[in-house]
Amino acid sequence: MKLGVITDGISRDLAEAIGVMNDYDLEYAELQYIDDKEVGDLSISQMRRTRQLLHAHDKSVSCISRHLFAGMSVAATKPGSPVHRMHMDALKRCIEMAQDLKCPLVRIMTGKKEAILWGSHGAEKWNVAHGAWDAQLDLLAPAVDLARAEGMQLVVETGNGTMVNSSYTARRLIDDLDAKDILRVLWDPANNCWAHETAYPDGYMELREGYIGHIHIKDVIVDTPRAHLQIKVLGEGQLAPMLHPLAQALRADSYDGVISLESVYRPDGGTFKEGFKECIHTFKGIFE
Numbered sequence: 422m423k424l425g426v427i428t429d430g431i432s433r434d435l436a437e438a439i440g441v442m443n444d445y446d447l448e449y450a451e452l453q454y455i456d457d458k459e460v461g462d463l464s465i466s467q468m469r470r471t472r473q474l475l476h477a478h479d480k481s482v483s484c485i486s487r488h489l490f491a492g493m494s495v496a497a498t499k500p501g502s503p504v505h506r507m508h509m510d511a512l513k514r515c516i517e518m519a520q521d522l523k524c525p526l527v528r529i530m531t532g533k534k535e536a537i538l539w540g541s542h543g544a545e546k547w548n549v550a551h552g553a554w555d556a557q558l559d560l561l562a563p564a565v566d567l568a569r570a571e572g573m574q575l576v577v578e579t580g581n582g583t584m585v586n587s588s589y590t591a592r593r594l595i596d597d598l599d600a601k602d603i604l605r606v607l608w609d610p611a612n613n614c615w616a617h618e619t620a621y622p623d624g625y626m627e628l629r630e631g632y633i634g635h636i637h638i639k640d641v642i643v644d645t646p647r648a649h650l651q652i653k654v655l656g657e658g659q660l661a662p663m664l665h666p667l668a669q670a671l672r673a674d675s676y677d678g679v680i681s682l683e684s685v686y687r688p689d690g691g692t693f694k695e696g697f698k699e700c701i702h703t704f705k706g707i708f709e
Contacts, residue, residue, distance in 0.1 A: 425449025605634025
């Protein structure tokens with residue numbers, strides 16, 4: 422399968438990150454932060470250097486991954502409001518960057534999580550965040566329209582603190598927006614652990630019918646009651662028993678997108694680069 426890494430998980434110095442990618446024969450670079458800038462904000466000289474480095478080392482860019490629309494209050498933000506316009510402008514810049522680098526995907530995210538979106542038998546009166554889901558649809562519809570006009574595929578990430586934080590909510594978002602032609606899921610099964618979703622088979626089966634556009638892989642232990650998250654060496658956390666079956670299912674279903682190692686593990690007293698090196702062999706051993 423097509424394997425890569427989110428480069429700033431190794432280093433925000435793209436040259437250093439690409440050097441490590443070369444050491445482990447990784448082809449696909451997912452770009453999020455480069456130097457002191459988030460993607461979409463690079464200067465002309467930074468963009469020139471980025472193009473040169475990628476071309477010189479024959480790297481493909483899998484996804485332009487800015488935190489678009491993340492953290493917004495869907496109750497307080499309206500389409501066309503200053504905050505929404507700021508994110509839409511950033512999306513335009515990310516689409517331009519993706520087109521420049523011949524990258525097929527731009528990541529978006531969703532607003533701040535409301536805990537209960539739907540309910541029944543009394544919950545619909547007392548517990549549901551009424552209107553939150555429809556408000557989220559209204560905020561993302563212009564992004565879908567822009568991407569469709571530009572011929573750019575979007576992927577919405579399943580985040581542990583966002584409105585879309587499970588495979589079910591990701592699929593429902595795409596279906597409710599009627600946007601499967603232009604919007605797919607950036608599936609992060611470790612993030613979905615916070616929603617107590619079992620990555621395989623439950624989470625995967627929600628998305629296997631053409632909804633997945635990109636995948637992030639890391640391993641975690643979540644303790645929701647204590648609001649605590651621990652990043653683990655890949656294969657030593659909650660996803661450990663599911664990684665091999667998941668890889669087999671992706672192969673059986675001919676998944677043709679990229680799988681990025683999200684290198685966010687850091688050993689005690691160590692660096693993220695060292696954490697990457699502790700995870701990369703397991704990652705390749707399972708998914709290569």
